[in-house]
Amino acid sequence: MYLISSHEMLKDAQRRGYAVPAFNIHNLETVQVVARTAARMGSPVILAGTPGTCRHAGVEYLVSICQAAAQQYRIPLVLHLDHHEDEQDIRRKVEAGIHSAMIDASHCPFEENIAKVRSVVTFCHRMGASVEAELGQLGGQEDDLVVDAGHAHLTDPLKAAEFVLRTGIDSLAVAIGTAHGLYKEEPHLDFARLAAIRQQVDIPLVLHGASGVPEVDVRRCIGLGICKVNVATELKIAFADAMKAFLGSHPDASDPRQYLVPAMAAMEEVVAAKICMCMSDGKL
Numbered sequence: 001m002y003l004i005s006s007h008e009m010l011k012d013a014q015r016r017g018y019a020v021p022a023f024n025i026h027n028l029e030t031v032q033v034v035a036r037t038a039a040r041m042g043s044p045v046i047l048a049g050t051p052g053t054c055r056h057a058g059v060e061y062l063v064s065i066c067q068a069a070a071q072q073y074r075i076p077l078v079l080h081l082d083h084h085e086d087e088q089d090i091r092r093k094v095e096a097g098i099h100s101a102m103i104d105a106s107h108c109p110f111e112e113n114i115a116k117v118r119s120v121v122t123f124c125h126r127m128g129a130s131v132e133a134e135l136g137q138l139g140g141q142e143d144d145l146v147v148d149a150g151h152a153h154l155t156d157p158l159k160a161a162e163f164v165l166r167t168g169i170d171s172l173a174v175a176i177g178t179a180h181g182l183y184k185e186e187p188h189l190d191f192a193r194l195a196a197i198r199q200q201v202d203i204p205l206v207l208h209g210a211s212g213v214p215e216v217d218v219r220r221c222i223g224l225g226i227c228k229v230n231v232a233t234e235l236k237i238a239f240a241d242a243m244k245a246f247l248g249s250h251p252d253a254s255d256p257r258q259y260l261v262p263a264m265a266a267m268e269e270v271v272a273a274k275i276c277m278c279m280s281d282g283k284l
């Protein structure tokens with residue numbers, strides 16, 4: 001098995017009414033957790049890496065590790081570039097073996113967003129890679145990407161239709177009230193807006209900022225056309241909390257093969273729960 005683009009995976013989710021969970025990974029252990037849980041539950045999954053993760057781990061390492069995981073578990077895996085903003089950077093990483101990319105020019109004016117995305121689509125499609133882009137802008141923090149509440153704005157359904165038509169993207173990330181990172185209060189999602197976007201746009205829709213969003217809300221979004229659900233913060237917290245607890249109760253521990261085990265187990269629980277939430281189990 002091998003690394004594939006997300007095009008067919010998301011189309012299948014759209015046809016069959018579930019969502020593919022996209023889990024942010026950072027290193028060998030986090031890739032292993034997602035791949036083994038996906039294999040155990042028979043779920044399609046996307047492994048997502050931000051520019052910061054690529055800097056931390058190295059793209060060649062990430063591609064090799066993810067390829068090895070696909071082979072070991074005999075499942076197709078998508079390694080996806082999350083929130084990348086630089087076309088040259090995307091090109092280099094696609095040439096290094098990644099077949100799925102998000103070009104995030106959501107901070108740019110509409111015409112500039114279209115021009116940047118269109119250019120990435122032309123390159124990526126020639127290389128057999130799929131492209132996600134965002135219209136509207138989520139608030140919150142995802143690695144180096146920080147958007148304060150004043151700059152966050154929701155997706156305009158009519159503009160979404162024009163955006164999809166003129167860019168040729170494979171999937172559209174929508175801003176409907178979610179945010180990256182932890183919520184200070186329960187998020188209020190604009191379901192009517194999502195339904196209006198769905199009416200205008202027939203490609204798979206993507207929900208960012210799913211950590212902390214109640215399952216009932218995510219399920220409702222899936223019913224309204226969301227085909228990919230991005231989760232990062234909840235995984236990091238589970239991993240870190242379990243490692244802190246282990247090291248707190250074993251102050252002399254120094255072997256990563258010991259202190260990483262409870263961290264991986266805690267992350268695996270979250271991954272499994274999100275797979276159930278997305279109803280992607282058994283869909284491989």
Ligand code: 13P
Nearest residue numbers: 181208209211230232233
């Ligand atoms: P959370 O960190 O809020 O789960 O968001 C993840 C995400 O949207 C990655 O692009």
